[in-house]
Amino acid sequence: MEHEPVPEATEEAPKEPLSDQDFEILNHLEDTEARCINFGIYEGWTSLPELAASLEAPRSGVSDALRRLQSHGHLLMDEEGRIRSRMAKLAREMRYVKQRFAVGDADRRPYLVRSLKVELRDRDKPARDRPLSAVMATVQATVGDDPTAHRVLHGLEQMLQTHWDHEDPPLAGFQARALTSIFPAWLGRDAETSFVITADTGAGKTEAACLPLIAGAACDRLRGVQGTRAALVYPRVRLAANQAQRITGYLAALAGIEDMPALTLGLQNWQVPTTLAKIHESLHQWQQNPGYGALFGDLAPYRPPRAILADVIHLYTHVHGAQVGYALRRALARWALNAPHDPSPLAIGMSATLGGIPPGCGPS
Secondary structure, eight states: OOOOOOOOOOOOOOOOOOOHHHHHHHHHHHHHHHHHHHHTOOSOOBOHHHHHHHHTOOHHHHHHHHHHHHHTTSEEEOTTSOEEEHHHHHHHHHHTOBOOOSTTOTTTSOBSOSOOOOOOOOOOOOOEEEEHHHHHHHHHHHSTTOHHHHHHHHHHHHHHHHHTTOSSOEEEHHHHHHHHHHHHHHTTSSOOOEEEEEOOTTSSHHHHHHHHHHHHHHHHHHTTOBSOOEEEEOSOHHHHHHHHHHHHHHHHHHHTSTTOOOOOOOOOOSSOOOSGGGTTHHHHHHHTOGGGGGGGTOSTTBOOOSEEEESOGGGOOHHHHHHHHHHHHHHHHHHHHHOTTSOOOEEEEEESSOOOOOTTSSOO
């Protein structure tokens, strides 16, 4: 039997970053579409000339912004160049949902939604007004006389200055709070073991969660600790691959700083379950397989991870959410048993839409 050729992996070209002006154009488009949808028009498209005229802006600048927004998935564009936002697309799909029971009964089944009313909320972009130097000084004060921690924090600061091409790059408030809370907890200097990071999409949640984990893993590496130091769990392979590429950039930049260790990252995306009920069970299945024992610290000299990070935690609801929660708890309990003299492992969750966050805990 001949095997089918494996398609070569293609590296996705980096997307051009979005600016505040791009989002202003998107907001204007969505405001226009919302008025149409609330009037009962679901099939509307907007042309470039119409959008540029309503914005009183040059077509070339609006066209460039639309191209960037489309590359990031915020817009759809048809063959004639007309545009529709992702919000309008979702509203249209929801309006035409039907209650169907058999193949071929679409013409006979009723629509489930008679009309829609769209209410838009402003995209809140956290202010980046916390100088990195000031944040690092605060973190340095929390680690006491630990020379390895001070060394890593100094290297992390140098790495971010180089990687972000800024002498003193600013952080958002929630990023500063994450670094000053999670890193000391990793070192066992804080009793907290559970953290939730919430901010809008694109606000920098990945940096908020992963920079303290990178710092903690670097400390362990310099101390000679072997084993997987953190496990990151994502609901979709595409998201995991995107985040792996992003985190690898920081690890490579850190390795380029003098006296900093080279950290490695692994991505598991093979044999992904195809049914919704089994999504996220890779971690559960690994825990049943002795061949993966080293990942959990079962085998000497490998130590168990210090932290687990779960992204998009607002998806974990009802029975599926309970199953995912138990899988994460089993992993944390196993790590604690394999390292009884270490501080308790950390649990970190991230979400862009999680509600009910008490005052003072959200992004700023």
